[in-house]
Amino acid sequence: MANFEKANSFNQWMDQRLGVNTIKKVMQTEYWIPKNINFLWAMGMILAATFGLLLISGIFLLMYYKPDVNLAFDSVNYIIMSEVGYGWLWRHVHGVAASVVFLVIYIHMFTGIYYGSYKKGRELIWLSGMLLFVTFSAEAFSGYMLPWGQMSYWAGMVITNLFSGGSLEAYGLVEWIRGDYVPGDAFLTRFFMLHVLLLPLAIIGLIVLHFGTLRLPHVNNQDGEEIDYEEAAELYKSGNHKDSKVIPFSPVFLSKDIFVMGVYFILFFYLVFYNFQFAMDPVNFDPADGLKTPAHIYPEWYFLWSYEILRPFSKDLGLVAFGIAQVIFFALPFLDRSPNVAPASKRGLFHIWFWLMLLDILVLTFMGKLPPTDALFANIGLVAALTFFALWIALPIITKLEKKL
Amino acid sequence: MNKELKIFGVVTFFTLFLYWGVEPFAHSQMHKHVESHGFTYDGTADIKEAEAKLAAAKESGNKVEKAEATAKAKKEFWANVVKISKLKGDPVAGEAGFAMCAGCHMDGAMNMGGVIPPSLNHAGSLYDKNYLIALIKNPAMAGNVDHKYKDTSMHPMGSVSSMITTDQDVANVVAYLKANKAGELTTKEAFTEACERCHAMRYAKTTQLGDTPKFKYKKDELKHQVKILEEQDLVKAYMGKLPPDLSIIIRARSEHFLETFVENPQSQLAGTSMPRVGLSHEGYEKVKEYLTEIGDPSKPAREAIGPWVILFFIIFTGLAFLWKKEKWNGHH
CATH class of the missing domain: 1.20.810.10 (Cytochrome Bc1 Complex; Chain C)
Incomplete structure (x- = not known):
């Protein structure tokens, strides 16, 4: 066993046995x-x-x-x-x-x-x-x-x-x-x-x-520096x-x-x-x-966008689309082909991609709660769902074309 | 700092936009719009409904005559109600007429043709005057459930028109109710008299048979439960299904839905067997208060504690800001 000297404080006693000062440094005061x-x-x-x-x-x-x-x-x-x-x-x-x-x-x-x-x-x-x-x-x-x-x-x-x-x-x-x-x-x-x-x-x-x-x-930091x-x-x-x-x-x-x-x-x-x-x-x-089936069945707001990707398509296609939507965000680091680590505002086409994606998810969310029986809402939902996939297909292309900063 | 505020503005904007989309906007699209009419009853809504049905019948060419007759009957009926409401009722003369009512509407009454006749102890303040007139003239029309009694069946209270016959008699009985049966009532009494013949409220331990007593012996308790089930079977047979327990209806429906539904159940649930209750504005407020007491009992506690918790976090945030300022001193 290691040689333990008599501790002069509780902190020292703990430090001898658990290395609390090291932990504190690593996790807090020298975690930069x-x-x-x-x-x-x-x-x-x-x-x-x-x-x-x-x-x-x-x-x-x-x-x-x-x-x-x-x-x-x-x-x-x-x-x-x-x-x-x-x-x-x-x-x-x-x-x-x-x-x-x-x-x-x-x-x-x-x-x-x-x-x-x-x-x-x-x-x-x-x-x-x-x-x-x-x-x-x-x-x-x-x-x-x-x-x-x-x-x-x-x-x-x-x-x-x-x-x-x-x-x-x-x-x-x-x-x-x-x-x-x-x-x-x-x-x-x-x-x-x-x-x-x-x-x-x-x-x-x-x-x-x-x-x-x-x-x-x-x-990361604000400028990707x-x-x-x-x-x-x-x-x-x-x-x-x-x-x-x-x-x-x-x-x-x-x-x-x-x-x-x-x-x-x-x-x-x-x-x-x-x-x-x-x-x-x-x-x-x-x-x-x-x-007794409720008049409208809808998920909580945070699932609405993916629910809306399921709805506008035929049964099988909808399921496939839904499945892809669930996992596509995992692929983001690999679909973004640009080496630039920078805020979107400095990344040209990607800047537009970002705001379109955000807006598209919002539109999908809104439409996901509304009854699909309304033709206007159903059509907006369909367009938004197609846009969602178009954006993901476009991502590797536009990031490949992106100029190196 | 300016940049932080700008970003905060963007985040706030999108958060509020999101909230607007999934709450107010979605609800405005999901529920049909029903106008409230302030708990006054002159048949406007009923006549409109009948006319809409007539228009639909004309379009399909189906049962046009029947729809025409209904619309006409509704117009005449409510015109007559408004006419009677202008007569001067004599409360003293009305007492004799009320004796007829009390034959069924008495304490410890048994189920008659579907429900237990409710107590009329506070009918004068609980119900609207026009509604009471309409109810005595023709209970099915007053409740806007005449479609239920079209063929052979009769409203359980249908015989009232043979007991209180002239318009003046009707005005007198209503004057009597308004003068003598209009005392202050508790919120619980309002619910019991207006709703409980059909709706139980298990969170208040009350059913169609009134408050469930505590029993010393299990067999007495079970006997009482059987009685409740028997009463509920009668209500079910009459209404088509057992009307829902109202324990937390105050949280299950929006305020606007409840209000317009109670005013005219057909407006929100076309074809429902629930009759219009005919509550006055005051009566509805009492019932709503009771539904809130039972269904949302934490409301007073929320309102009492809320400001203090918020104040705590405002102070917390202020102190945290000062701490942050001190820690970041010399960093820029």
């Missing part, structure tokens, strides 16, 4: 972040904080929720809302956070796309982030089943039906996923397990991976804070993160107390009824 960034660089911490809120509120809800088709609805809407002290607060925090977390994810993603933060050495940041997006989506969907309202039931029915694979008619697979012919008790309990155990575990693991992927390539981190760090450590291009994660970068988080929490709790309806669809306050 470029100085040339804006508040969009705080979205990662905001996501971590929102995930924390979801976890804490989820733990409280888990203590009273009952995963049983006969009890689930009333355990959420009566027991938690009426009998549990502050149960309503935990539920509204959980519901609002589940919706808002996707807004921040989308901002985070489009920030990455705009500044080219997925390129040359940063591919794994993007890929692990996309994995997080997928697991968050699964987490959101499984959570949506739990109150066992009308939209839980019918969304569960529609989405699991997709696994029949159109003309493949793989109904056996659908039954296997549901554990029954239609969504029922087995369906609810397995989605409950996924929501409270397996998926959160995967998310936590992926968050660690996502942070890990940042370490070597470092965070390549920074000599060792030199900049030496300059900073020598006391020249003004000329160094980097800042330590803690406390300098963190102080800004916390400020941005404060602004975010004002908005967040405004929504929790005064405008939570957008995150809690009225249709889901009717108990699940397998004999």
Whole structure:
């Protein structure tokens, strides 16, 4: 065993046994972040904080929720809302956070796309982030089943039906996923397990991976500038804070993160107390009824764009399109053929591509909620879905043509 | 700093645009527009509906005569109601007429032809005057559910017109109700008298048979449950299906939907067997308050805590800003 000297302080005692000073250096005071960034660089911490809120509120809800088709609805809407002290607060925090977390994810993603933060050495940041997006989506969907309202039931029915694979008619697979012919008790309990155990575990693991992927390539900056981190760090450590291009994660970068988080929490709790309806669809306050299909079935807002890519095509084509749309963002680092790491505004055609993609996703989102029976909306949806694919086909071509900066 | 604000502006713009698209805009397109008419009842909506059906019938050439007769009957009926509402009713004379009502509308009444006749203890303030007149003249027409009784069946309250016959008698009974049955009522009483003969509310532990008592013995509890099921079977047979439990209807429907639905159920759910309730504005407010108390009980707590939480984060953000300023000092 190593020789342990008598420690003079708790910190020293801990340092001898756990190397806390080294950890502190590596993770905080000498984890270098470029100085040339804006508040969009705080979205990662905001996501971590929102995930924390979801976890804490989820733990409280888990203590009273009952995963049983006969009890689930009333355990959420009566027991938690009426009998549990502050149960309503935990539920509204959980519901609002589940919706808002996707807004921040989308901002985070489009920030990455705009500044080219997925390129040359940063591919794994993007890929692990996309994995997080997928697991968050699964987490959101499984959570949506739990109150066992009308939209839980019918969304569960529609989405699991997709696994029949159109003309493949793989109904056996659908039954296997549901554990029954239609969504029922087995369906609810397995989605409950996924929501409270397996998926959160995967998310936590992926968050660690996502942070890990940042370490070597470092965070991108507003101009995509390549920074000599060792030199900049030496300059900073020598006391020249003004000329160094980097800042330590803690406390300098963190102080800004916390400020941005404060602004975010004002908005967040405004929504929790005064405008939570957008995150809690009225249709889901009717108990699940397998004999009564709701007039409109639509997913939560954050799935609408991909839902709209499914809808305008024929059954098989729609499924293929939907499948591609789910995974195409993974391919971004490989479809973007330009070596330039720079904000989109400096990248010519890519600049137009970026805003078109953003607008197209918004149009798809709007159309995804509207009834497809309206011919005008259906046509706009079709054009937007085709545009989506046209943009992805165009991406390697326009980035190949892009001039090197 | 300027750049940060510019970016913040862009993010805010797209966030609000997104919100507008998936909430207000989507809802404006998804639900048909129904005009509210302030809980006054003169048959305008009913006549419009009948005329629209007539126009549709004419177009298809199907059952034109029947539709014509319905539209004509509705116009005449509501014109008569408005006429009666202008008569001066005598509450004293109306008491004798009301005795007829009390034969069925009494405490501990049993199910009669589908539902238990509701208490009229607060009918004067709970219901609109025109509606009460219409109800006594022709309950099916008043409720805008005459389509249910077209053929052979009769409205369970249909015999009232043979008991209170002249227009003056009708005006008198309504005057009596307005004068003597219009006391202050609690929100719960409003729900019980206006809705509960059809709708249970399990979160308030109340059913078509009223509040469910606590029983000492399990067998008494089970006996009561059987009674509830029997009553619900009668309501179901009469209404076609068991009307939904209203425990959290306040969160399941928009305010505008509930309001226009209660005013005229046909406007939102064409063909429904639910009759118009005929609530006055005051009566509706009471019912809505009760639905909110039971279906959205955290409202007072939200309103009490909300400002403090927001204030906390405003102070938090202010302090965080000062900390940030201090930490970034000398960095630019």
